[in-house]
Amino acid sequence: MRYSKDHKQATRQRIVQAAGRRFKQDGIDGAGVATVMSDAGLTNGAFYAHFESKEDLVANVLADQLRVQRHDFDAQPSDRSGLEAFIRSYLSPQHRDQCADGCPSAALLDEIGRRPAATRQVFTAELMSVIDDIVSRLDRTDGVAARTDALTLFGLMVGTLQLARALTDRDLSDQLLARGVETALKLLDDPA
Amino acid sequence: MRYSKDHKQATRQRIVQAAGRRFKQDGIDGAGVATVMSDAGLTNGAFYAHFESKEDLVANVLADQLRVQRHDFDAQPSDRSGLEAFIRSYLSPQHRDQCADGCPSAALLDEIGRRPAATRQVFTAELMSVIDDIVSRLDRTDGVAARTDALTLFGLMVGTLQLARALTDRDLSDQLLARGVETALKLLDDPA
DNA sequence: AATATCATAGTACGGACGTAATACAATGAC
DNA sequence: GTCATTGTATTACGTCCGTACTATGATATT
Numbered sequence: 001m002r003y004s005k006d007h008k009q010a011t012r013q014r015i016v017q018a019a020g021r022r023f024k025q026d027g028i029d030g031a032g033v034a035t036v037m038s039d040a041g042l043t044n045g046a047f048y049a050h051f052e053s054k055e056d057l058v059a060n061v062l063a064d065q066l067r068v069q070r071h072d073f074d075a076q077p078s079d080r081s082g083l084e085a086f087i088r089s090y091l092s093p094q095h096r097d098q099c100a101d102g103c104p105s106a107a108l109l110d111e112i113g114r115r116p117a118a119t120r121q122v123f124t125a126e127l128m129s130v131i132d133d134i135v136s137r138l139d140r141t142d143g144v145a146a147r148t149d150a151l152t153l154f155g156l157m158v159g160t161l162q163l164a165r166a167l168t169d170r171d172l173s174d175q176l177l178a179r180g181v182e183t184a185l186k187l188l189d190d191p192a
Numbered sequence: 193m194r195y196s197k198d199h200k201q202a203t204r205q206r207i208v209q210a211a212g213r214r215f216k217q218d219g220i221d222g223a224g225v226a227t228v229m230s231d232a233g234l235t236n237g238a239f240y241a242h243f244e245s246k247e248d249l250v251a252n253v254l255a256d257q258l259r260v261q262r263h264d265f266d267a268q269p270s271d272r273s274g275l276e277a278f279i280r281s282y283l284s285p286q287h288r289d290q291c292a293d294g295c296p297s298a299a300l301l302d303e304i305g306r307r308p309a310a311t312r313q314v315f316t317a318e319l320m321s322v323i324d325d326i327v328s329r330l331d332r333t334d335g336v337a338a339r340t341d342a343l344t345l346f347g348l349m350v351g352t353l354q355l356a357r358a359l360t361d362r363d364l365s366d367q368l369l370a371r372g373v374e375t376a377l378k379l380l381d382d383p384a
Numbered sequence: 385a386a387t388a389t390c391a392t393a394g395t396a397c398g399g400a401c402g403t404a405a406t407a408c409a410a411t412g413a414c
Numbered sequence: 415g416t417c418a419t420t421g422t423a424t425t426a427c428g429t430c431c432g433t434a435c436t437a438t439g440a441t442a443t444t
Contacts, residue, residue: 007421008422030221034401109351111219123358144367148367154351156351167312183348199390234391236392237391237394241390241391245433245434246432
């Protein structure tokens with residue numbers, strides 16, 4: 001073991017993070033391995049020392065992105081106010097305009113739905129971890145129902161942000177985000 | 193003018209529809225021109241007699257898909273019950289499992305957000321036509337606010353369906369769809 | 385039958401993923 | 415301190431598929 005113990009691990013993490021940004025910006029299909037490696041300060045050949053295939057990378061990127069999202073969420077207060085802050089920053093013009101730094105689901109969800117089951121399995125598991133974090137801030141007792149409510153809330157947030165990104169009418173997009181916040185907050189207090 | 197007057201127009205339409213299905217199934221970046229032409233019963237070379245580029249096709253496909261969606265929606269009763277039927281069929285397991293025949297926004301929205309402004313412009317214009325159809329069934333007087341409410345409702349539907357497609361847990365996905373219907377219907381009566 | 389129109393097959397070129405063989409860098413042993 | 419060893423990255427290549435385009439051939443109507 002000649003190199004420092006976690007040199008390779010650190011490089012791998014650099015690739016995963018570079019790929020996260022690149023995927024969210026250009027899409028999974030839109031981003032090539034060579035571009036990702038270049039972003040990470042490496043060349044394409046080195047890729048296969050770290051991952052079996054691009055699909056292997058995709059699964060690892062999604063898991064990493066969701067863990068980061070969960071970690072950032074954990075930095076918020078662990079009650080309703082933290083959830084509110086999360087919603088407001090999620091449905092903000094900044095988040096809309098900085099997709100490379102933003103939520104992987106908002107950037108990639110329809111593409112994720114087209115990935116192989118193994119990849120979607122990883123996504124599902126890690127997403128549910130985020131969802132359970134949301135549930136913990138809802139202080140509800142009915143576990144299963146709270147989970148689907150949290151998923152529905154998240155669906156609203158993802159869909160609204162994607163719409164805001166697709167619309168060319170800036171004013172309309174801003175209005176949509178603002179209305180999305182109001183609607184999401186309403187769902188917190190008053191699920192269907 | 194030797195060929196029947198609208199022969200080329202009909203062929204073009206066939207290409208647009210084949211591309212619509214293919215894009216929704218494989219993604220825009222995931223579907224090649226040759227595959228689309230093959231689906232339409234043609235070969236790749238004929239493509240450029242009909243479209244300037246793939247991006248030109250994309251814009252035409254999105255416009256066509258949204259017009260079809262609007263047309264189908266118009267077949268529903270022009271009151272609240274039509275909207276309810278739309279929501280129920282949208283957030284159904286069938287729609288989740290048949291994405292090639294389904295809503296273009298649910299299948300492609302995050303990719304649309306990454307297309308050039310000209311393409312997004314076409315999408316925005318045609319989507320607003322669908323949105324205004326929703327608004328007309330809300331019997332509300334406040335035009336602008338009703339539009340953002342309709343967009344928010346649509347965002348909820350798109351995001352929920354995308355989530356349902358990405359999750360590998362079938363039961364959870366079904367529950368999410370059911371909860372999405374309840375939540376969407378609630379938003380109809382009781383916007384934030 | 386003549387001809388305007390449309391589709392085909394084939395080509396160019398680039399970029400995709402993946403796989404070598406080669407060069408480099410960093411440590412532990414002498 | 416030098417060197418050999420091992421792990422890591424580079425360069426180069428193979429192959430396939432992407433978009434884009436053209437010259438050739440088929441088609442359908444007057």
